[in-house]
Amino acid sequence: MSSSANKKIPATKLCAHTLTSMHYRDADLVNDLLGKKTFTEVMFMQIMGREPRGVDMRILDAALITLMEHGFTPSAIATRMIYMSAPENLQGAVAAGLMAVGSQFVGTMENNAVILEQLVQSKDPAGLAESIVMDIKKNKQHLPGFGHHLHKPDDPRSIQLLALAEAEPELPKTYLQALRLLAATVDRVYDRHITINATGAIAALLGEIGVPPRLMRGFAVISRAAGLVSHIAEEQQDPAGRFIWETIDDAIPYIGNGPSAKNNPHE
Structure with missing residues (x-):
């Protein structure tokens, strides 16, 4: 018997089709x-892998709407620049923007959710929160889920998202409580108020409806894809890509010693 005969054959529960039907999991598409x-x-x-409840839809829709559009962020700029360069490749422009969904922009709820999950599972969440925040401060690391360069003293999106979740009687509130504990610890350790940002709130909301931390960024990708298509739609009607390019080209000076140095308008 060959070694390949002993290998487990992969299987899927996602989709099946016949000559006359197609199923998404166990549901008939048509x-x-x-x-x-x-x-x-x-x-x-x-x-x-389960039927959504009403509360799942309300929470998920709130998260998806919040994540869809953040203006001229790196993801939107990347999409517009690639579309300007290759307008025949709409999907490539969207894909370029989605590459920016990561630990610094849009996808930051994943890092915050890992901390929240640790607090939820801990027998001493207050002590663990103290240890985590002190370690982040000591090492001068980014505090996932907290802070915003525009929204001060609080992020209005977070206030509304958390209020929506608190009003849902079906949610256990364990992740919300963990986030509140973490926020109080952050303020005490840093000796100042640091807002819970939108992705911090979304981490708690998605945790409440059972989304694992390692899947949360996927919902950010889904949501932001829609927002990036809207940037392409606007780019088609009112292009900004060339303006972005020319503005950057003009704003960042050449400081080398080549012939162009004598023509440097920034000197």
Whole structure:
């Protein structure tokens, strides 16, 4: 018997089709989903492997709407620049912008969610929160889920998101409590108020509906893809890509010793 015969054969629960039908998990696409379920409901079912409750949809929709658009952030700028360079490649422009969804922008809820999960599972959450925040401060690391360069003293998005979750009787509130504890610890350790930003709030909300930390960034990708398509739609009607390029080219001076140095307008 060959060694390949002993290997487990991969399988999927996501989709199956015949000559006359297609199923998403156990639901018939034509008879159970089309015209009867929303995109968000089917997306949740596919990703999470269970039927969504009403509270799941309200929380997820709030998170997706919040993450969709943040203006001229690195992801939007990347999308516009790539679309300017290759307008025949809309999907490539969106993909370029999605590459910026990471630990510094948009996808930061994942790092915060890891901390919240540790606090939820800890027998001494207050002590653990103190240790985590002290370590972050000591090492001068970025504090995931906290701080914003524009929204001070508090992020209005976070206030609304947390209020929406607190009002849901079906949620256990364990991740919300962990976030509140973490926020209080942050303020005490840093001796000043640091706002919970939108991705910090979203980390708690998605945790409340059972989304694992390592999947949370996926929802950010889904949401931001829609926002990036809107940037392309605007780029088609009112282009900003060339202006961004020319502005940067003019604003960042050449400081070398080549012939262009004598023509440097910034000197």
